[in-house]
Structures are given as structure tokens and as C-alpha cells.
Amino acid sequence: xxxxxxxxxxxxTGASGSRPCWSCNEEVNLRSPFCHLCGVIQPPLxxxxxxxxxxxxxxxxxxxxxxxxxxxxxxxxxPDRFAQKPPREQxxxxxxxxxxxxxxxxxxxxxxxxxxxxxLQGIEVAGGDGDTVADxxxxxxxxxxxxxxxxxxxxxxxxxxxxxxxxxVAASEIALGVVFAENDFDRAANVALRLRYMTRLSEQAxxxxxxxxGNRKN
Amino acid sequence: xxxxxxxxxxxxPRPHENELVAVGIDLGTTNSLVAISSQNRPEVVRGEDGxxxxxxxxxxxxxxxxxxxxxxRAKLAADPEVVVSSVKRLMGxxxxxxxxxxxxxxxxxxxxxxxxxxxxxxGHRTLTPVEISxxxxxxxxxxxxxxxxxxxxxxxxxxxxYFDDAARTATKDAARLAGLQVLRLVxxxxxxxxxxxxxxxxxxxxxxxxxxxxxxxxxxxxxxxxVFQVLATxxxxxxxxxxxxxxxxxxxxxERAQKIGQTSLSIGDVKRALVTAQxxxxxxxxxxxxxxxxxxxxxxxxxxxxxxxxxxLVGDLVERTIQVCANVLDDAKVSPADIKGVVLVGGSTRxxxxxxxxxxLFGKEPLANIDPDQVVALGAALQAExxxxxxxxxxxxxTPLSLGIETMGSMVEKVIQRNTSIPVSKAQEFTTYxxxxxxxxxxVVQGERxxxxxxRSLARFEFRGIPxxxxxxxxxxxxxxxxxxxxxxxxxxxxxxxxxxxxxxxxSYGLTxxxxxxxxxxxxxxxxxxxxxxxxxxxxxxxERVAGAVRAALVADSDLLNEGEIYALNTALDAVAKAIExxxxxxxxxxxxxxxxxxxxxAARRMDRxxxxxxxxxxxxxxxARISDDNP
Numbered sequence: 001x002x003x004x005x006x007x008x009x010x011x012x013t014g015a016s017g018s019r020p021c022w023s024c025n026e027e028v029n030l031r032s033p034f035c036h037l038c039g040v041i042q043p044p045l046x047x048x049x050x051x052x053x054x055x056x057x058x059x060x061x062x063x064x065x066x067x068x069x070x071x072x073x074x075x076x077x078x079p080d081r082f083a084q085k086p087p088r089e090q091x092x093x094x095x096x097x098x099x100x101x102x103x104x105x106x107x108x109x110x111x112x113x114x115x116x117x118x119x120l121q122g123i124e125v126a127g128g129d130g131d132t133v134a135d136x137x138x139x140x141x142x143x144x145x146x147x148x149x150x151x152x153x154x155x156x157x158x159x160x161x162x163x164x165x166x167x168x169v170a171a172s173e174i175a176l177g178v179v180f181a182e183n184d185f186d187r188a189a190n191v192a193l194r195l196r197y198m199t200r201l202s203e204q205a206x207x208x209x210x211x212x213x214g215n216r217k218n
Numbered sequence: 219x220x221x222x223x224x225x226x227x228x229x230x231p232r233p234h235e236n237e238l239v240a241v242g243i244d245l246g247t248t249n250s251l252v253a254i255s256s257q258n259r260p261e262v263v264r265g266e267d268g269x270x271x272x273x274x275x276x277x278x279x280x281x282x283x284x285x286x287x288x289x290x291r292a293k294l295a296a297d298p299e300v301v302v303s304s305v306k307r308l309m310g311x312x313x314x315x316x317x318x319x320x321x322x323x324x325x326x327x328x329x330x331x332x333x334x335x336x337x338x339x340x341g342h343r344t345l346t347p348v349e350i351s352x353x354x355x356x357x358x359x360x361x362x363x364x365x366x367x368x369x370x371x372x373x374x375x376x377x378x379x380y381f382d383d384a385a386r387t388a389t390k391d392a393a394r395l396a397g398l399q400v401l402r403l404v405x406x407x408x409x410x411x412x413x414x415x416x417x418x419x420x421x422x423x424x425x426x427x428x429x430x431x432x433x434x435x436x437x438x439x440x441x442x443x444x445v446f447q448v449l450a451t452x453x454x455x456x457x458x459x460x461x462x463x464x465x466x467x468x469x470x471x472x473e474r475a476q477k478i479g480q481t482s483l484s485i486g487d488v489k490r491a492l493v494t495a496q497x498x499x500x501x502x503x504x505x506x507x508x509x510x511x512x513x514x515x516x517x518x519x520x521x522x523x524x525x526x527x528x529x530x531l532v533g534d535l536v537e538r539t540i541q542v543c544a545n546v547l548d549d550a551k552v553s554p555a556d557i558k559g560v561v562l563v564g565g566s567t568r569x570x571x572x573x574x575x576x577x578x579l580f581g582k583e584p585l586a587n588i589d590p591d592q593v594v595a596l597g598a599a600l601q602a603e604x605x606x607x608x609x610x611x612x613x614x615x616x617t618p619l620s621l622g623i624e625t626m627g628s629m630v631e632k633v634i635q636r637n638t639s640i641p642v643s644k645a646q647e648f649t650t651y652x653x654x655x656x657x658x659x660x661x662v663v664q665g666e667r668x669x670x671x672x673x674r675s676l677a678r679f680e681f682r683g684i685p686x687x688x689x690x691x692x693x694x695x696x697x698x699x700x701x702x703x704x705x706x707x708x709x710x711x712x713x714x715x716x717x718x719x720x721x722x723x724x725x726s727y728g729l730t731x732x733x734x735x736x737x738x739x740x741x742x743x744x745x746x747x748x749x750x751x752x753x754x755x756x757x758x759x760x761x762e763r764v765a766g767a768v769r770a771a772l773v774a775d776s777d778l779l780n781e782g783e784i785y786a787l788n789t790a791l792d793a794v795a796k797a798i799e800x801x802x803x804x805x806x807x808x809x810x811x812x813x814x815x816x817x818x819x820x821a822a823r824r825m826d827r828x829x830x831x832x833x834x835x836x837x838x839x840x841x842x843a844r845i846s847d848d849n850p
Binding site for chain 1: 401402445447548601604605606608610612613614638639640641642643644699701702
């Protein structure tokens with residue numbers, strides 16, 4: 001499993017040079033995943049999720065575009081395409097496919113995407129489990145919403161509360177698009193932290209809604 | 219012999235002996251099927267009895283013979299002790315799991331002392347579920363070989379989506395024992411979606427509700443332009459139509475006990491009661507009520523059952539599947555209204571109550587325009603074709619259960635969450651909790667619960683050779699990899715020293731490598747009856763091929779022969795046909811060789827005619843081109 005790597009965006013963008021094909025020993029361009037001579041798949045190089053899916057490194061991305069790229073890459077690299085190949089080629093294709101799945105699952109989630117883009121800049125979003133929140137205003141807001149969720153005891157109350165929280169989630173996502181476009185990573189880290197809390201509240205609200213009486217739709 | 223295989227120009231030659239044909243196999247709890255696909259048109263292979271379904275029932279007779287399918291099921295009433303059915307419910311299971319399976323199990327299990335997989339006593343043999351399944355798979359393989367006229371050694375085998383790692387590994391082992399290389403384990407609902415989707419050019423979100431004999435699966439898929447993407451899957455690997463049978467059988471037995479008092483029942487009695495219950499269930503799919511006679515313990519009792527009582531008996535079981543569906547919809551983050559169609563799979567979806575409840579949840583009439591018994595095998599065959607011949611189809615599946623590691627306080631730290639697309643590889647770092655700790659126990663578990671003991675234990679290993687450090691300083695990186703078959707491999711690496719250990723997860727209740735080796739050796743040497751049977755089948759297939767070629771040649775070119783020669787050929791053909799009906803391999807081979815000898819002259823004359831025809835009016839270049847085509 002390739003780890004995140006800030007320095008080498010090698011595969012798609014900055015890569016130059018070549019490496020010998022493991023199968024026929026021909027020198028293969030680092031950018032090429034297949035040997036131009038024998039056609040055999042080459043082990044994946046360290047890369048990032050945007051490069052893996054052939055996407056520009058922008059926070060704003062459309063679901064349709066992401067999905068199209070994902071399916072396109074899996075059509076080429078999925079192990080099903082290598083079912084009749086020797087074990088080593090199958091193993092390499094599995095590495096690609098696992099990386100592509102990881103890229104897709106990270107980038108399609110607005111919170112994971114923000115955190116991932118910050119990590120590419122060497123910034124870890126604070127406020128993980130056990131961390132204290134630096135921003136007391138955010139903390140107050142979260143605690144207030146949390147109490148509202150615990151206190152809600154009708155479907156209507158919960159529905160309007162969920163709408164309020166989901167609006168906060170959506171607003172944070174829009175804000176992230178703006179600050180990432182400006183390369184303002186410090187502000188991005190703050191907004192990402194807000195998005196993390198709002199996302200968690202949204203999940204809590206959904207769970208609580210499920211346990212309210214009379215909710216099952218049959 | 220190949221001299222007789224002359225093709226008319228433009229005629230498609232029959233598949234060559236060595237040509238790669240992989241089959242699709244649905245290894246079911248109640249019935250199994252094998253299907254073959256060519257040019258995206260899958261078809262179920264029928265047995266000699268003309269049936270598509272092979273009952274997943276095996277009888278081990280006293281004389282060492284083995285009956286599989288309908289013949290084995292027929293033994294159930296008279297001689298239940300030698301018959302085993304529903305063995306899929308035991309795949310990958312240990313004694314503790316089996317204890318928790320409710321109801322009377324129609325199996326006599328060998329007590330186990332040292333862990334490992336359960337063993338079933340049947341007739342005078344003691345067998346693992348893997349071996350019994352391999353016998354069913356071998357029968358399906360033979361069925362396909364009979365139809366194709368050549369060997370089949372690659373297959374796509376389906377498994378319930380909710381099968382855990384142990385049950386998946388057991389299935390793969392069974393195929394290996396049967397001489398089949400598994401190209402891919404495909405989840406049953408995914409296979410069904412593939413068959414349904416391609417047949418109906420379906421696009422959008424679909425739910426596949428698959429209630430089989432022993433397992434329940436629900437998958438939500440997004441289908442578009444040849445991509446079948448599973449969004450979420452869920453199920454219950456211990457819930458199926460068998461449980462409906464158990465409910466009815468218990469109801470009958472309770473009635474019987476009221477009428478004639480309690481009597482002790484043998485395993486054979488339980489098997490018989492279940493057969494009666496199954497008949498009652500099937501009949502109540504179309505009738506309002508019926509009468510049945512229970513014949514157990516040497517006494518007969520009469521029972522009436524109507525739909526109302528039946529639905530009361532199984533209502534809770536059906537409700538359990540509906541609750542799972544609701545949870546999976548949540549996991550997939552879709553509502554019932556988003557679902558374009560619900561496809562019914564599995565024989566148990568014939569029960570009207572099941573259909574009604576599914577319709578109620580999804581708010582639309584479920585689709586059943588492909589035979590719910592066949593759709594999984596058809597999808598498996600399509601995937602087998604895709605994997606051998608190449609295809610634009612893309613199946614993107616997920617892992618049904620979360621995978622994790624035991625941490626301090628018997629808690630589970632999840633490494634891979636359920637419904638993650640596979641293949642997947644995830645790493646997590648762990649550290650030591652004592653100064654100078656040199657080893658770390660790694661306990662791999664599968665399931666959704668917080669505490670270790672509520673989950674399935676998959677494997678344990680010890681990571682050794684950690685250099686002496688203060689507590690919390692070592693960095694041990696544990697990587698979980700799930701391949702496209704849904705099978706897990708775990709590796710661990712200590713980062714300061716670079717020591718690495720890779721462990722192929724062998725389920726705690728699986729077969730050890732030694733056991734597997736022994737079984738393979740058994741199948742080769744001691745399993746003489748299996749071998750004889752296999753060789754006989756192969757000889758029959760070859761004899762059938764020779765006879766077929768001669769018959770075709772007689773139709774095409776009988777004018778090359780005089781009456782005496784035609785008579786001799788027909789006599790030889792009859793001898794082969796008679797030998798094929800019997801079970802004497804030497805006789806099959808002898809008559810087949812005789813036919814070959816008798817037809818040599820005929821073959822030579824046909825060859826001459828073929829060359830003459832080819833030469834006639836053909837210019838030299840075209841002829842040369844054809845000769846080089848024929849002799850690659």
C-alpha cells in the first residue's frame with residue numbers, strides 16, 4: 001500500500017526518466033504503466049489520489065466526472081482484466097485497483113477530500129478523537145447542536161434540526177472550494193475542522209432519527 | 219481421428235480440445251447449477267435427466283459408491299443415514315458456530331477436540347463440508363464436460379455476499395479438490411445483477427433480494443453502461459428457506475407430540491420430517507392449504523397446514539430479512555423510492571409472504587422475469603466468459619463485513635470498514651505497551667461489533683523480533699489486503715528495523731495446509747472410486763466425440779462407402795453406444811478404438827475428397843493461404 005507522498009507526484013506530472021521492465025528488461029518510461037515492448041504491467045509508483053484518477057488537484061470536483069474517471073481507470077486496471085495473466089501481473093493489477101479504490105473513496109467524500117488535500121501540504125487537521133478543539137466558538141456551537149439532538153423527541157423537530165446541520169455541512173463545503181482555490185491552507189484547515197464536526201453531528205442526528213418511534217416506513 | 223474433422227469452407231469449427239472454456243457454478247444450499255456462456259449468451263447445462271438443477275445432496279453408499287443429486291435425494295426417505303444435504307450451511311464453520319445454529323441440525327457431527335472445521339458422519343464415512351462440496355462440484359464439472367465434449371478446469375464459483383472469509387476459503391478449497399481452478403469467487407447477488415442487467419439493459423439503482431436455501435443477501439447496485447457497482451451489501455449467512463422448513467417441521471412434531479406423545483427421534487427421523495415440511499412449504503406457494511403425513515419414529519401422523527398458520531410460523535424470519543434490507547438502504551445512503559427495481563433471486567422468493575413484504579418495503583412490485591433458481595448461475599457464466607475471453611463488463615464489489623484487529627481490553631479496532639470497494643489495502647499502526655516488549659499478538663477478526671468475542675475470529679499470529687524499546691516507541695504497521703475474491707491477507711512490519719511478516723489468513727475453523735494436502739492426496743490415491751468414476755466419464759466423453767464425428771461423416775459422405783463398410787461402421791457405432799450406457803471403462807475404450815480403426819479408411823477417402831474440392835477452381839495463392847491457415 002503506497003503511502004501519501006508529498007514529494008513525488010511522479011507518475012503523471014513531474015516524472016522523467018525510465019526503469020527496466022521487470023519482465024523483459026526493456027527500459028520503460030516512468031510515466032508508462034505498461035511496457036511498450038512486451039506490454040506487461042509495471043508496478044505502480046508512489047503517486048497521489050488526484051493523479052491516480054487523472055484529475056486536477058482542485059477541491060471542487062463534480063461527482064459525474066469523478067465517477068467517469070474511476071470507472072475508466074478500473075476498466076484498465078481491475079484484476080478481472082488480468083484473470084488469465086501470470087500471478088505477478090495479477091498482483092500488480094490488484095495494487096493499482098486498490099489504489100484507485102482508495103483514491104475514489106477519499107475524493108468522493110468532501111471531508112476526506114479536504115483532509116487529504118491538507119495532508120498533501122503537510123497539515124494534519126486537529127480535533128481528532130482525544131484532541132481539544134482550539135476554537136471555543138466552534139466548540140460552543142457543537143455542544144449546543146448536540147444538546148438539541150439529544151433533546152429532540154418528535155420527527156418534525158429532528159427533521160428541521162437535520163436540515164439546519166446539513167445546511168452547515170453544505171456551507172462548509174462551498175467555503176472549502178473557495179479557500180482551496182486561493183491556496184489558503186490555514187483557513188482551509190479551520191473550515192475542514194468545522195466540516196468534520198458538522199458531519200459528525202449530521203450522522204448523530206440521522207442515528208437518533210432512526211430510533212425515534214414511528215420512523216420505520218412500513 | 220482428426221482426419222475426420224474436416225470442415226466445409228466457411229463452417230465454424232467446433233471448439234478445439236484445448237480451447238479455454240470456463241464455466242459458471244452456483245453452489246447452492248439446496249440445488250446447484252452449472253452454466254456456460256458464449257458471446258454473452260449464458261445457458262444452464264442440463265444433466266442426463268434433462269434437469270437444470272442438481273440437488274446439493276450426496277449419498278455415500280455402503281459399497282463405496284457415491285450418488286449425487288436426484289438419486290441421492292431419492293435415498294433420503296428410505297436410508298437417511300447415508301445422505302447429506304444442505305452442507306453449505308457448515309462451510310467454514312467450527313463446532314461453536316454450529317451449536318448456535320438453531321433447531322435440530324440434520325447432521326451427525328464428529329466431536330472435535332482441537333479446533334478446526336466440523337466433520338460430518340454420513341454412512342460409514344466422516345467427511346468435512348469441504349470434501350462433500352467438492353463431490354457436488356465434481357458432478358457439475360462432469361456435467362459440463364459431457365455437454366462440451368472436453369475437459370473443464372476453470373470456473374467462476376458464486377458465494378453468498380455475506381459469506382465470511384472462512385466460508386469463502388472453504389468454497390475455494392472445495393473447488394480445488396474437485397480439480398477446478400477458481401477464476402473468481404463472485405457474490406451471488408452481484409452475479410444475479412449481471413445476468414439481469416445485461417438481459418434487460420437495466421440502468422440505475424437496483425436492489426437484489428436473494429433468499430436461498432440457507433443464506434440471505436441483499437445488495438444495492440448501480441448499473442450503468444456495463445458497470446455493475448455494488449454500493450452496499452448485507453445479509454444473514456444463517457437464514458434461508460431451510461429455516462422455513464425447520465419451523466414447519468417443529469410445528470408438525472409439536473402437533474404429533476400432542477396426539478401421540480413424545481418419542482425420541484433419530485437424525486434420520488429429523489431428515490424425513492424436514493422433507494415433509496419442505497413439500498408442505500412448496501405446495502403452500504400456490505395452494506391455500508394441504509394435508510401431510512409425517513412418518514417418523516415408526517408411526518404415522520396426519521397434519522393440516524394452511525397459509526395463515528404457515529405465515530405466522532415464518533413471519534419473524536421474513537421480517538428479519540426486511541430489517542436487513544432497511545439497514546442496507548441506509549448504508550448505501552439511498553431511500554426505497556430511489557430504487558428502480560427489485561430483483562428476486564433464490565427459490566425461497568417463491569413464498570408469497572416474502573414477495574408481499576419486499577413489495578411493501580420498496581413500494582414496487584419485485585421483478586422475477588429471470589428464473590430465480592437460474593439467474594445466479596447465468597451471471598457466473600457471463601463473468602467466466604468475461605474473465606477468459608475479455609469483456610467490457612466491469613464488476614465492482616465490496617467487502618460485506620468489517621475487518622479489524624483485537625486491541626487492549628478485547629476491543630476491536632476496525633482496519634477495513636464494511637462496504638469498502640475491493641480490492642482494498644489498508645494499513646494501521648500499532649505499538650507496544652510494555653518496555654522491552656519483543657513480540658505482539660495479532661488477532662484478526664471480522665464483524666461489526668465492538669467487542670472481540672462478538673465477532674468472527676479469523677486468525678491469530680505473533681509478530682516477533684521487535685527490538686527492545688520503551689513502551690509506545692515501536693511502530694508496527696499492520697496491512698490488511700482484501701483481493702477481488704473477497705479473501706484477506708494480513709502483513710505486519712516493524713518500521714525501525716524493517717522486519718516484515720506476511721500471513722495468509724487461514725481461518726481458525728478452516729482447513730490447515732496439511733489437511734488440504736492430505737485431502738488432495740486422498741483424492742489422488744485412496745479415493746479410487748472417485749478416480750475410476752472420473753476416468754470413466756472422461757473415456758465416455760472421448761468415445762462420444764469419436765462416435766459423433768463418425769456419425770456426422772456418414773451423413774455427409776456415405777457415398778464414399780459400400781454397403782458392407784457402412785454395416786461395419788454402424789456395428790462399431792452400436793457397440794460404442796452400448797458401452798457408453800454401461801460403467802465398464804475398458805469396454806468403452808475398446809469399442810471406441812475399434813470404431814477408430816474401422817473408420818480409418820473412410821477418413822482417408824474423405825481427406826482425398828476434401829483436397830480435391832479445395833483444389834477445384836482454386837488458384838495457387840489462395841490454396842497456399844488456406845493450407846497455412848489450416849496448419850498454424
